[in-house]
Amino acid sequence: MRRYVSVAGGLARRLLDLFISSPALFIPPLLMPIFFFTAFAGGLSAVDNTPGFDYPGGYTAFEFGFVLLQAAAFGGVFTGFSIAADFQFGFGRRLLLATPHRSALIVGYGIVALVRAAITLGVVTAIGLAAGMNVLGSGVDLVGMYGLAAIVNVAGTLFAAGVALRFRSLQATPLMMVPTFLFLFLAPVYVPRDLLAGWVGAVSDYDPATHIMETGRELLAGQPADFLAALAIALGLVALLGVFAIRGLRQAEAAG
Amino acid sequence: MSPTARYKPSLLIQIRELARRSIMRTVRQPASIVPATLFPLILLAINSSGLDATTEIPGFPTDSYVTFALAFAFLQAGVFAVVGTGQNLAEDQVNGFFSRLQLTPIRPAALVAGQLAGTLALGLFQASSYIAVGLIAGGSIEAGIPGALVLIALATLITLAFGSIGLIAGMRASTPENVQGIFPVLFVFLFMSSMALPRDLIQTDWFRTVATYNPVSYMIEGIRSLLITGWDGEALALGFGFATVILVIALTVATASIKSRMVRA
Numbered sequence: 438m439r440r441y442v443s444v445a446g447g448l449a450r451r452l453l454d455l456f457i458s459s460p461a462l463f464i465p466p467l468l469m470p471i472f473f474f475t476a477f478a479g480g481l482s483a484v485d486n487t488p489g490f491d492y493p494g495g496y497t498a499f500e501f502g503f504v505l506l507q508a509a510a511f512g513g514v515f516t517g518f519s520i521a522a523d524f525q526f527g528f529g530r531r532l533l534l535a536t537p538h539r540s541a542l543i544v545g546y547g548i549v550a551l552v553r554a555a556i557t558l559g560v561v562t563a564i565g566l567a568a569g570m571n572v573l574g575s576g577v578d579l580v581g582m583y584g585l586a587a588i589v590n591v592a593g594t595l596f597a598a599g600v601a602l603r604f605r606s607l608q609a610t611p612l613m614m615v616p617t618f619l620f621l622f623l624a625p626v627y628v629p630r631d632l633l634a635g636w637v638g639a640v641s642d643y644d645p646a647t648h649i650m651e652t653g654r655e656l657l658a659g660q661p662a663d664f665l666a667a668l669a670i671a672l673g674l675v676a677l678l679g680v681f682a683i684r685g686l687r688q689a690e691a692a693g
Numbered sequence: 694m695s696p697t698a699r700y701k702p703s704l705l706i707q708i709r710e711l712a713r714r715s716i717m718r719t720v721r722q723p724a725s726i727v728p729a730t731l732f733p734l735i736l737l738a739i740n741s742s743g744l745d746a747t748t749e750i751p752g753f754p755t756d757s758y759v760t761f762a763l764a765f766a767f768l769q770a771g772v773f774a775v776v777g778t779g780q781n782l783a784e785d786q787v788n789g790f791f792s793r794l795q796l797t798p799i800r801p802a803a804l805v806a807g808q809l810a811g812t813l814a815l816g817l818f819q820a821s822s823y824i825a826v827g828l829i830a831g832g833s834i835e836a837g838i839p840g841a842l843v844l845i846a847l848a849t850l851i852t853l854a855f856g857s858i859g860l861i862a863g864m865r866a867s868t869p870e871n872v873q874g875i876f877p878v879l880f881v882f883l884f885m886s887s888m889a890l891p892r893d894l895i896q897t898d899w900f901r902t903v904a905t906y907n908p909v910s911y912m913i914e915g916i917r918s919l920l921i922t923g924w925d926g927e928a929l930a931l932g933f934g935f936a937t938v939i940l941v942i943a944l945t946v947a948t949a950s951i952k953s954r955m956v957r958a
Contacts, residue, residue, distance in 0.1 A: 465877045476884030479900035524803045526950065558857055611728060619735075627743040635744035 441541045448532070448545030452519055453552060460501065466515040467557050470508040474500060474561055481627060487524070489632050494571040501565050502654035503626050506646060508561055509586040510593035510617050512554030516546050517597020524605035524689065533690060541636040543682055550594040551587065558586065573659035581664050582656040587650055588671040593617060595678035602685030624650045629637045641646050645670045701798045711799075711807020718781065719811035729773035730819050734826055740765070741830070744889065754896055755921045760832040763823060764916040765888045767848040768909060770819040771855035772879045778812045778856040779872035782863025791954065803950040805944065809856050816852030820845045832920065840919040843929070847919075850936045851912050857943030864950040886910040908935040918956035 456463040479498040485496040492499045523529040532542055564573075574582065597613045604612070624646040625633055633641055641647045652667035702710075718923040719726065741759040748756050785791045794804065824834070824841055834840050858922050859872070866872045868883070895901040904910045915932015918925035 444807075468877050469880075472881050472884055475900075476889075479897040480884070480887075480889050480895055480904070481744075482745075482896045482900075483750055483894045484744075484747055485896075486750055488749055489746065622739045622743075625743070627740075628746050632746040633743060634745035635742040637739055 441538050441544075444536050444538070444541040445545040445548060448542060449548035449552075452516075452546070452549045456553075462519075463553070466553070467560065469511060469549075470557055471564060472559055474504040474564065475628070476609045477503070478565075478570075484628060485513060487628065487632065487642070490628060491646050492629060492654065492658065493660065494573055494654075497565060497568055498572070498657055499629075499654060501570055502650050502657060503621070503624075505558065505582065505586050505653055506589055506624075506650050507621055508557040509554050509590040510621060512557060512590050513547075513550045513593025513595070514597045514613045514617050516550035516553060516594055517601045518607065518610055519549070520546055520598055520601035521605065521607050521609055521613075524601065525607055529605065529689065530693070534644060539686055539690065540683065543595070543686060546598060547591060547594045547655055548666060550590055554590040555587070558583070572657060574656050578656040578659055578662075582653045585653055585656075585664075585667055585671055586670070588675060591647060592671065592674040592678050595675065595682040599678065599681035599685040602682070602689040605689060620644065620646050623647075645674060696886045700908060703875070704800055704803055707799055707803035708806045708810075710802055712810030715807050715809070715811035716814045717782070719777075719815050725777055726815060726818070727772065729777060729815065730822055732773075733769035733819075733823065736769065736825070737762055737766050737823075740889070746770065747890065750890075750894060752891075754891055758828050759827060761917065762889075763827040763832050764913045764921055765883075766823045766827075767820060767844075767851060767916050768883055768886075768888070768913055770816060770848070771821070771851050772876070772883060773938055774812050774816060774852045774856040775859040775862060775879055776872055777815065778808060778859030779862035779875070780859075780869040781811065781867065782808055782860055783866040783869040783888070784870050786954075787868060795955055801948050801954075801955060804949050804951055805860060807855075809853060809859060812856035812859070813849065813853060816849050816856070817845070819852070820848040823848075827920075834920055835923040836919040840924070844916060847912075847915055847929070847932055847936065850933065854936045854940035854943060855949055857940055860947035861943060862951050863948060864947065864954060882907060882909045886913055888913055908939065911935045 460483055478500040481500070482496045484490060490496075520529070523532070533539060534543060541562065572579070596617065600609055600613045603609075623637060623640050623644045630638070630641055630651070648663075648670050649667050652662045652664055655662035656664070697886055704788075732799075737759070741762045744759045744762070747753060748758050748761075753761075824844065828834070834844065836843065862872050862875050885900070885903045886907045887904050892904050892910060892914075895904060911931040912935055914928050915936075918928035918932075922928070
């Protein structure tokens with residue numbers, strides 16, 4: 438167990454050191470959710486006046502519910518880029534040779550993704566509060582909301598790791614980004630679900646992100662939320678994508 | 694000196710040969726064409742469905758959000774033009790094509806025009822695709838068929854202007870991957886504009902101010918005027934004007950960068 442933790446921790450420390458020495462690797466992914474939050478909350482604030490828009494926290498808080506999940510999921514996806522780069526340039530192969538319990542590698546990358554998402558969410562939250570975002574939920578509600586985001590981050594990492602370990606090339610980055618982008622944007626990003634029109638309205642009912650996003654927004658607004666259902670969905674994603682990631686790891690091992 | 698060594702092809706021939714290479718290179722890269730064309734369409738589909746309710750805000754200029762949002766697709770194509778053109782030029786530097794060119798009597802102007810030919814071809818394809826898909830999805834062009842032609846002209850000018858920025862990025866990048874780094878920065882300009890709502894309906898003061906000073910707003914509004922209003926001389930003049938200014942500045946800087954790179958040999 439100590440060796441397992443040592444491998445995961447060592448790998449995480451290496452990547453975090455890399456981010457400190459090369460901010461160009463860390464800053465663009467950090468900026469993305471900030472841009473989305475600023476652009477949507479600022480540029481679309483008039484959506485507040487749309488007939489039927491009844492979110493009690495206002496439009497900035499409503500968009501925070503989306504950016505929370507985006508920052509969490511993309512924290513995992515961008516870590517998948519690092520996995521792909523490590524394997525493309527041979528470091529991943531050396532890691533496999535040096536590690537007895539190879540799932541520790543995924544855990545190590547997962548720690549990096551969590552740190553990355555925590556920093557991004559901290560910045561986005563600070564911007565939201567500075568912009569006058571209404572937080573109507575209690576402390577417990579907020580713990581639940583950030584907890585859901587952390588689980589989505591793990592799911593995002595596992596998905597990106599599964600793709601990265603199968604392709605072991607940076608050329609697979611669109612395969613990590615596009616499904617995650619669709620997962621998020623097929624949920625009610627701009628308006629509540631009952632105001633969605635057309636095909637997105639129909640598809641969003643079946644998008645797991647919809648239920649997690651809505652629960653996050655309800656918790657932020659201090660409204661009654663079906664937290665357990667959202668938790669079950671998020672953990673279900675982690676379980677499914679965990680299998681996907683482990684099978685990807687086996688493929689990377691088999692490829693040598 | 695042999696007759697072959699003395700031969701110096703005219704500027705037109707130089708441009709033609711480099712343009713052919715650039716267009717063939719673009720056509721042979723479906724991995725570049727498909728995302729650059731499809732991604733704006735996916736975002737159009739999602740946004741037009743997700744933001745359809747905003748057409749009920751008093752003062753919204755149309756009851757079709759597809760028509761309103763269509764203009765944004767053309768600007769996104771411009772962002773892909775920056776990255777595509779920049780990456781191609783950076784690749785030419787990394788793989789030695791540029792160094793080989795330095796041994797020839799090639800002129801920087803030919804190099805710039807040639808590199809932009811592929812961007813222009815892709816831009817024309819994208820503009821035609823967006824108009825076709827927009828009309829199929831229920832959008833309309835208030836200015837009619839002549840308006841569609843002007844729209845293609847404006848979209849192409851915008852693509853060339855952004856492509857020229859890509860040339861600058863490509864000249865300054867040490868690797869093609871580095872060009873990707875400017876992608877989020879460009880998205881700031883796109884999102885901090887009147888892309889999602891008309892400027893007079895943006896309630897947040899600072900955002901409206903940023904959108905007013907952002908040239909992207911005027912390019913979007915130029916295209917949007919043809920789709921929604923019909924013939925609006927002021928919006929078109931601002932759209933064409935800003936695109937031309939960006940094109941001229943970016944071409945001047947890019948040509949100067951290429952000239953200095955050619956001298957360094």
